[in-house]
Amino acid sequence: MFRGRLSHVILAAARYPHRQNELHTAQAAQKIVPLTDSLVQNLQKIVGDKNVSEAMAIREQHGKDESYHTCAPPQVVAFPESVEQVSGVAKLCNEHRVPLIPFGSGTGLEGGINAIRGGVCLDLMKMDKILAVHPEDFDCQVESGVTRKTLNNYLRDTGLWFPIDPGADASLCGMCSTSASGTNAVRYGTMRENVMNMEVVLADGRVIHTAGKDRRTKKTSAGYNLTNLFVGSEGTLGIITKATLRLHGIPExxxxxxxxxxxxxxxxxxxxxxxxxxxxxxxxxxxxxxxxxxxxxxxxxxxxxxxxxxxxxxxxxxxxxxxxxxxxxxxxxxxxxxxxxxxxxxxxxxxxxxxxxxxxxxxxxxxxxxxxxxxxxxxxxxxxxxxxxxxxxxxxxxxxxxxxxxxxxxxxxxxxxxxxxxxxxxxxxxxxxxxxxxxxxxxxxxxxxxxxxxxxKRELLIREIGESGIEVMQQLKQTLDPNGILNPGKVFF
Amino acid sequence: MFRGRLSHVILAAARYPHRQNELHTAQAAQKIVPLTDSLVQNLQKIVGDKNVSEAMAIREQHGKDESYHTCAPPQVVAFPESVEQVSGVAKLCNEHRVPLIPFGSGTGLEGGINAIRGGVCLDLMKMDKILAVHPEDFDCQVESGVTRKTLNNYLRDTGLWFPIDPGADASLCGMCSTSASGTNAVRYGTMRENVMNMEVVLADGRVIHTAGKDRRTKKTSAGYNLTNLFVGSEGTLGIITKATLRLHGIPExxxxxxxxxxxxxxxxxxxxxxxxxxxxxxxxxxxxxxxxxxxxxxxxxxxxxxxxxxxxxxxxxxxxxxxxxxxxxxxxxxxxxxxxxxxxxxxxxxxxxxxxxxxxxxxxxxxxxxxxxxxxxxxxxxxxxxxxxxxxxxxxxxxxxxxxxxxxxxxxxxxxxxxxxxxxxxxxxxxxxxxxxxxxxxxxxxxxxxxxxxxxKRELLIREIGESGIEVMQQLKQTLDPNGILNPGKVFF
The missing domain is CATH 3.40.462.10 (FAD-linked oxidases, C-terminal domain)
Incomplete structure (x- = not known):
């Protein structure tokens, strides 16, 4: 059922992979429409005047990660300070069919935050509270903007640490989003094994807790594993605003x-x-x-x-x-x-x-x-x-x-x-x-x-998962983000 | 959007939880329609005459697990011998809107295989091959009917074992389906951490490999984590026909x-x-x-x-x-x-x-x-x-x-x-x-x-995950099984 939709761009990309950047530009040129003044004003109402920027320098800074992919600046950058604000922005963008791209530390390596179809970039780094540490249970809860180094500094006196370490001082919810790992994964696993629960804002503004609000058990069989559906979804299924993480004892x-x-x-x-x-x-x-x-x-x-x-x-x-x-x-x-x-x-x-x-x-x-x-x-x-x-x-x-x-x-x-x-x-x-x-x-x-x-790696993904598997992934995307506003053009074409 | 659909039965169940079995009977009485002769004949064509049974003893044996839940026998039991046969049966049932319930060792404790709305039980225990063991990579691949004891006997000379152990000698794909764990989980984690890939037959007969065919890497960031969406989905999203599992060294x-x-x-x-x-x-x-x-x-x-x-x-x-x-x-x-x-x-x-x-x-x-x-x-x-x-x-x-x-x-x-x-x-x-x-x-x-x-535990799930989270789970179910044929009445009402 998705065959028709996929074929054109995939073939283009598969045949001319080195022209990827041109393709993005072409796609972007087709799809970017200027944001209306009223949309920007509504955005300001939701997150506050001071938390919205259309300055080119800010937009460019939010239009690229650390990779070779050409900068694709968003049309506006918003800096929400609460989950309610994130939810409000999602509702607004969903209603107006405007792309919405979550942004953390900007340390990705696959162009995951480039705004190739324009839209609103949501810089989540102002939400930077460490909400709870339960040393006796080896877990903690952080907001989206807390980085791994900040968390580990905070934990210094507890004898505990969060070992997942992709090298860069990435935001922890960004690490959830890409399913990061790094040098310690051989011992401690990846984000997939170390995230217990997340607060996620969906495309339509609904807020869910993937394992239920305030739950932090070492294991659960309660319903579908939403936590691991959103871990690694690269901002295309929802915006991660809080994460409950496993901690580990610092080795003797x-x-x-x-x-x-x-x-x-x-x-x-x-x-x-x-x-x-x-x-x-x-x-x-x-x-x-x-x-x-x-x-x-x-x-x-x-x-x-x-x-x-x-x-x-x-x-x-x-x-x-x-x-x-x-x-x-x-x-x-x-x-x-x-x-x-x-x-x-x-x-x-x-x-x-x-x-x-x-x-x-x-x-x-x-x-x-x-x-x-x-x-x-x-x-x-x-x-x-x-x-x-x-x-x-x-x-x-x-x-x-x-x-x-x-x-x-x-x-x-x-x-x-x-x-x-x-x-x-x-x-x-x-x-x-x-x-x-x-x-x-x-x-x-x-x-x-x-x-x-x-x-x-979008064309490689197709080859890797196979057509039916990709169809299922796209069906999930279509279900949770029917208007395709969340980080469009990532993971799939 | 799912509120209307849910409310009636949930309220009934929440108010009169001790009347659960009566509710099942009431639901079943409403919904079970006799299977047509032609459907049974088609089933025989797909899996072979000898692999279909309508005998009451066989049906009753497949209508209950080890729990207190009242036996709810399926209308017919099929014993497929290949993924193609499973796919064929799924297509048939989907076309005729007939419930399809996967069955492994029958050792569950929550009535997960009781055929409360009748339908076809798919006993997967004839698919019992250990397809591959890669001792050098600490992984193996098994068909749906291989039990954990059978696998561990087979591994005896390799110095490796599969440690997840729910007590009963359960089938490994059944263990995938319920996200089983047991006494060794404190050390080795649950099925969620030990399943690398699965072959799954969807409601419409499509066959997918959750991490792509033949892939068996220790980690991956390639697209959505379908593996962990199907692990723990209790037969309501797809039928697990093969699993690639992590193995561990037997301790010194x-x-x-x-x-x-x-x-x-x-x-x-x-x-x-x-x-x-x-x-x-x-x-x-x-x-x-x-x-x-x-x-x-x-x-x-x-x-x-x-x-x-x-x-x-x-x-x-x-x-x-x-x-x-x-x-x-x-x-x-x-x-x-x-x-x-x-x-x-x-x-x-x-x-x-x-x-x-x-x-x-x-x-x-x-x-x-x-x-x-x-x-x-x-x-x-x-x-x-x-x-x-x-x-x-x-x-x-x-x-x-x-x-x-x-x-x-x-x-x-x-x-x-x-x-x-x-x-x-x-x-x-x-x-x-x-x-x-x-x-x-x-x-x-x-x-x-x-x-x-x-x-x-369906009403408890609602309380635990919250309304929006349950809505998302039901949206996923609706997407992957739009006719609601897969293990109906489980996980959700």
């Missing part, structure tokens, strides 16, 4: 280490063997020699320029020693170097800050460029093949492509620095990215482990 | 122990303190003195008749000793007895078999009775209050109500043995059950941690 002891290898294959083989031995790693991150070089330059480090693993062990001091010993043996068997330990807090923080800054380090390799990121994820046994083949694709294309990844989950990225103004270069990088995604899909994998679909 | 060492307490409060306080210390328990189960007495009689044990905890520690031998020592101290601080250890495999198996047989042990307290089970779940800090108050409700009502539960998750059950033929008794037990659920809901909890809504 932690140590980190770096080791280097002769080849990528050896580093990845080591990862697979460590996982297959069932060693409970806190983190296990792979960086190829290009990434290490970028880190050395950007973070003033002095690491050996070779494929490397960044490892973290945590738990009781005894278990930590045992595990480090086993991993050390596996590293040695694969021809890896001795561990370079980072035992005290400052050294560990420096190491992981270096890892987290890697996107910026990679971009510094080619100043002025923006990141085009791949995000494939495969079963770990298929990881060596995908990593090694990807390296070949990059080398064959002759582009700069540092590789880095959460290999413990079978997930890794290439952060290509691309010159947005050079369509040939964008096409070359896009072709490598698509080849990697197709290979991952062929090997039981996904085109996106944690960044989401956004603008960049 | 495990020991189990029992300790007893003077009072329920002390046993539950111990649990809360153990969790708050962050001790990684493998299992922590509470049994009150009534349950212990039932176990002694049924399983020929000789345990002290007192509120008790069944504990399991697992991991490396060292960590196991450390953890057992800390827990031992907490038990002592709460006035508990010394641990009675079960270290060898036979002793451990006997202990956990005793725990798993508890439903039958409780029923043996009053032969001929059927179980009416409560299933509340609350944040652990609210657990002592709910357990202690529940005990008061039971005592005040003067009924037999053994308490047992997965207290590590804040979840516990009372397995009331009820005489189905005595409406006053059913009402008394129902009233206690509702009081417990309302108290749990007041204390940030849910009426069902793991059994699902089925027939028994």
């Amino acid at each position: 002891a932690s140590v980190s280490a770096v080791c280097s290898f002769e080849s990528i294959q050896e580093a990845v083989d080591t990862t697979v063997q460590v996982l297959q031995c069932g060693i409970p790693m806190a983190r296990i991150e792979f960086l190829d020699e290009v990434s290490i070089d970028a880190c050395n330059k950007y973070s003033k480090m002095n690491m050996k320029v070779a494929p490397s693993l960044f490892l973290e062990f945590s738990g009781s001091p005894k278990s930590l020693d045992d595990n480090a010993e086993i991993v050390g043996e596996i590293v040695k068997m694969n021809g890896g170097s001795d561990f370079k330990w980072a035992t005290d807090v400052d050294e560990r923080n420096l190491l992981w800050k270096t890892r987290h800054d890697i996107l910026y380090a990679c971009m510094a390799l080619r100043p002025g460029c923006k990141p085009y990121s791949t995000d494939v994820c495969v079963p770990v046994s298929n990881l060596p093949r995908v990593v090694v083949e990807s390296k070949k694709y990059i080398d064959e294309a002759g582009v700069v492509g540092p590789m880095v990844g959460h290999v413990g989950d079978g997930n890794f990225h290439v952060f290509f620095p691309v010159d947005q103004s050079n369509p040939d270069e964008v096409k070359t990088v896009h072709d490598v990215s698509v080849k990697m995604a197709l290979l991952a899909q062929e090997l039981n994998g996904t085109c996106t482990g944690e960044h989401g679909i956004g603008l960049g | 060492a495990s020991v189990s122990a029992v300790c007893s307490f003077e009072s329920i409060q002390e046993a539950v306080d111990t649990t809360v303190q153990v969790l708050q210390c962050g001790i990684p328990m493998a299992r922590i189960e509470f049994l009150d003195e009534v349950s212990i007495d039932a176990c002694n009689k049924y399983s020929k044990m000789n345990m002290k008749v007192a509120p008790s905890l069944f504990l399991e520690f697992s991991g490396s031998p060292k960590s196991l000793d450390d953890n057992a020592e800390i827990v031992g101290e907490i038990v002592k601080m709460n006035g508990g007895s010394d641990f009675k250890w079960a270290t060898d495999v036979d002793e451990r198996n006997l202990l956990w078999k005793t725990r798993h047989d508890i439903l039958y042990a409780c029923m043996a307290l009053r032969p001929g009775c059927k179980p009416y089970s409560t299933d509340v779940c609350v944040p652990v800090s609210n657990l002592p209050r709910v357990v202690v108050e529940s005990k008061k409700y039971i005592d005040e009502a003067g009924v037999v109500g053994p308490m047992v539960g997965h207290v590590g998750d804040g979840n516990f059950h009372v397995f009331f043995p009820v005489d189905q033929s005595n409406p006053d008794e059913v009402k008394t037990v129902h009233d206690v059950s509702v009081k417990m659920a309302l108290l749990a809901q007041e204390l940030n909890g849910t009426c069902t941690g793991e059994h699902g809504i089925g027939l028994g």
Whole structure:
């Protein structure tokens, strides 16, 4: 039933993927109609005069994330301060069929907040209260604008933390929205496993609590799992205004280490063997020699320029020693170097800050460029093949492509620095990215482990889920947002 | 928009909850129309003559689970052998607006498979192949009829297991359907965290793979999380024909122990303190003195008749000793007895078999009775209050109500043995059950941690999720099953 609607744009995008940005512009040009004065005035009535901006600088700042996608500014930006205001804006936009795009920290990597069809951007960062922390139950509740670092600072004295860590200091409800994960997912899972409940404003302004108001149980079988329907829906099904999150105890002891290898294959083989031995790693991150070089330059480090693993062990001091010993043996068997330990807090923080800054380090390799990121994820046994083949694709294309990844989950990225103004270069990088995604899909994998679909991976999603599955997703979208106002053009064409 | 449709039956049920069974009968009497000969013939064409039965004994066997709900037999039972056959039956039923009820092991506790509006029961147990095991990736794929014990027997030589364990030897796709969990959930999570992908037949016969065909990655951000929409949907959104599941390494060492307490409060306080210390328990189960007495009689044990905890520690031998020592101290601080250890495999198996047989042990307290089970779940800090108050409700009502539960998750059950033929008794037990659920809901909890809504908890669901949330769930149901053929009358009225 959705075949007709889909076909035209999909085919265009599939045939000319490198012309994606042009397509967006074309779509936008077709659909953007100027907002009426009365709509803007109503918006001001709902959120207050001071909380509405039509200034171009503000609009542009809200029209792009950290990716290479061309800036597509919204027509107006509103800064609501309460769920009632969010609900009011949704009702208004729904009535007038105006696109509504939720905006958090703007740190996404797939153009998820670009206003390709214009409309109202809802910057949710003023709703920044930590509403409750229940240390005895290992949970908390936050408003949409609280970032993960703010939450963890707030929790400092409780012995607890929220471990999901995508690198950037993202807003927690934004992380819900993209189903973020990062370096700690190998131990703690992703947002999917760590969100217990959410307050969500629907397209028509209705407010729901996905697990029922104030509920915060470790498990539930009460009706459909709305929580996990909205986690990862990228602002296309509803606007997340509050989240109830699981917290975890800070491990008794932690140590980190770096080791280097002769080849990528050896580093990845080591990862697979460590996982297959069932060693409970806190983190296990792979960086190829290009990434290490970028880190050395950007973070003033002095690491050996070779494929490397960044490892973290945590738990009781005894278990930590045992595990480090086993991993050390596996590293040695694969021809890896001795561990370079980072035992005290400052050294560990420096190491992981270096890892987290890697996107910026990679971009510094080619100043002025923006990141085009791949995000494939495969079963770990298929990881060596995908990593090694990807390296070949990059080398064959002759582009700069540092590789880095959460290999413990079978997930890794290439952060290509691309010159947005050079369509040939964008096409070359896009072709490598698509080849990697197709290979991952062929090997039981996904085109996106944690960044989401956004603008960049819509045609890959179709291939990945299959026509009937996509139809079901679109039926759900149509049901919850019949006028298509919520973040239009994302996830689907 | 759903208000009108809901109001009549909900109000009836809310006002006269003890008359639930009569209501079902009334609904059924209104709606069941005889199946035409041609429909049965078409069914035979699809699944084969030998795979269709209208015999009353077979129908009755498929018209009830293990709960107190009155048997409501389907009009015919079909035993498909492939997904194509399931799809064919769905198309047929959808075309003729005939109810279609998926059936697995029949071990549910909320009347989830009772054919209250007649129709075709689809017994999925002939589809019983273990399709793939990938030990190196810690995953496997099974057809709908494979039970958890069959899978674990098959995995015996791999060092891996599927730990989710609701007690009964349930079919794994049935466990997907109710979002089952059980004694191991405190360590490994529930079905929600352990299902990676499913093949699902929709009401109109379309076949989807919730994460895309053959995909089995540890994480994904590709589109909406259909997997977790269908997990826990109790056969009302689609029929699960295959599941891809996470496997886990069998722990290096495990020991189990029992300790007893003077009072329920002390046993539950111990649990809360153990969790708050962050001790990684493998299992922590509470049994009150009534349950212990039932176990002694049924399983020929000789345990002290007192509120008790069944504990399991697992991991490396060292960590196991450390953890057992800390827990031992907490038990002592709460006035508990010394641990009675079960270290060898036979002793451990006997202990956990005793725990798993508890439903039958409780029923043996009053032969001929059927179980009416409560299933509340609350944040652990609210657990002592709910357990202690529940005990008061039971005592005040003067009924037999053994308490047992997965207290590590804040979840516990009372397995009331009820005489189905005595409406006053059913009402008394129902009233206690509702009081417990309302108290749990007041204390940030849910009426069902793991059994699902089925027939028994529909009015409680409305109270728990709120009107807008229920509307969204019903919109999803309406979208995916517009003719309402899939397991009608379950989850919603």
